[in-house]
Amino acid sequence: RAKRDPARPVMVFRPEMHVAALRQLQIEGDLPQAARRGQLRLVYQPIVDLQTGEIGGYEALLRWQHPQLGAVPPCEFVPLAEELEIITELGAFVLEEACRTFQMASSCGPEGAEGAAPPALQVNVSTRQFLRPGFARTVQRILVRTGFPAGRLHLEITESALIVDLDEAARTLTELRALGVRIHIDDFGTGHSSLAFLHRFPVDGLKVDRAFIARLGEDAVSAKLVETVLLLARTLDVDVIAEGIETRVQRDHLIRLGCRWGQGYLFSRPLEVADTLALLHASSGALAGPYD
Ligand code: C2E
Numbered sequence: 644r645a646k647r648d649p650a651r652p653v654m655v656f657r658p659e660m661h662v663a664a665l666r667q668l669q670i671e672g673d674l675p676q677a678a679r680r681g682q683l684r685l686v687y688q689p690i691v692d693l694q695t696g697e698i699g700g701y702e703a704l705l706r707w708q709h710p711q712l713g714a715v716p717p718c719e720f721v722p723l724a725e726e727l728e729i730i731t732e733l734g735a736f737v738l739e740e741a742c743r744t745f746q747m748a749s750s751c752g753p754e755g756a757e758g759a760a761p762p763a764l765q766v767n768v769s770t771r772q773f774l775r776p777g778f779a780r781t782v783q784r785i786l787v788r789t790g791f792p793a794g795r796l797h798l799e800i801t802e803s804a805l806i807v808d809l810d811e812a813a814r815t816l817t818e819l820r821a822l823g824v825r826i827h828i829d830d831f832g833t834g835h836s837s838l839a840f841l842h843r844f845p846v847d848g849l850k851v852d853r854a855f856i857a858r859l860g861e862d863a864v865s866a867k868l869v870e871t872v873l874l875l876a877r878t879l880d881v882d883v884i885a886e887g888i889e890t891r892v893q894r895d896h897l898i899r900l901g902c903r904w905g906q907g908y909l910f911s912r913p914l915e916v917a918d919t920l921a922l923l924h925a926s927s928g929a930l931a932g933p934y935d
Pocket residue numbers: 688703704705716717718721737767768769799829830853886887888889906907908909913
């Protein structure tokens with residue numbers, strides 16, 4: 644009997660591991676072709692003024708409808724796209740598709756509400772995509788090709804994008820800001836950025852992670868944290884968007900804390916492109932929800 648190396652863990656093979664491994668293999672094999680095969684689409688979730696329901700922007704969220712596996716969530720395939728080194732192509736696809744859709748809406752629809760600023764388009768950018776040299780040039784190329792105004796494009800990056808490679812991050816941020824593109828920190832509060840970081844890397848907005856919003860009203864620490872982020876944002880003169888608002892209690896709490904912008908199922912789920920275009924064309928530009 645072979646002696647077991649005590650340093651090596653014992654692998655117990657269970658049938659469900661086989662299923663998971665097969666799924667993983669299929670996803671890895673199919674992801675590189677997904678865009679070309681028309682399996683990828685974007686949905687758009689409104690970002691609203693918590694008191695008035697006015698829409699300030701939309702966040703583009705990627706969806707993959709796999710012919711056998713059904714909907715594969717982005718938290719599963721985006722990290723894989725980074726590992727497979729196809730995130731540059733995938734990210735460019737998302738940016739171009741989103742900018743094209745929003746540019747089309749503004750050029751063929753009626754003007755928005757009297758005096759209201761046209762809504763922003765928020766696009767998620769993964770850390771590796773952001774840190775790849777040439778990212779800002781890709782963004783510029785897409786803005787030129789689609790005609791979408793740089794000032795309406797807000798890129799969402801996570802704190803790790805700023806921390807992993809300080810020099811590359813600083814360079815890319817400077818290039819993007821020179822284009823007029825704005826930067827928001829996504830999932831704020833879950834990473835490792837500090838006051839010093841926000842000072843060194845000027846950004847335009849912070850998105851408070853859903854985890855803190857979910858616990859609002861349940862634990863005092865979450866409320867304190869949200870309050871601190873709002874204070875910080877006021878000091879730095881940046882916007883704050885609260886993510887994942889699901890209840891009126893959470894919304895009211897955020898209003899009391901002085902938060903203006905929010906996003907969540909209470910207001911709207913992510914919308915298919917046709918519904919997004921209909922909203923963009925509606926003259927009011929506000930979501931009159933059952934929530935007030
Ligand atoms: P994220 O950027 O923080 O996006 C917010 C996520 O919360 C989205 O999940 C959204 O559908 C979900 N959400 C919105 N409101 C609520 C709510 O009230 N309650 C709950 N429980 N969830 C809510 P989704 O679409 O599954 O995306 C997950 C993550 O995948 C995103 O987190 C983002 O990090 C990534 N992702 C999505 N699309 C893209 C993309 O085009 N590019 C990149 N690089 N990453 C993407």
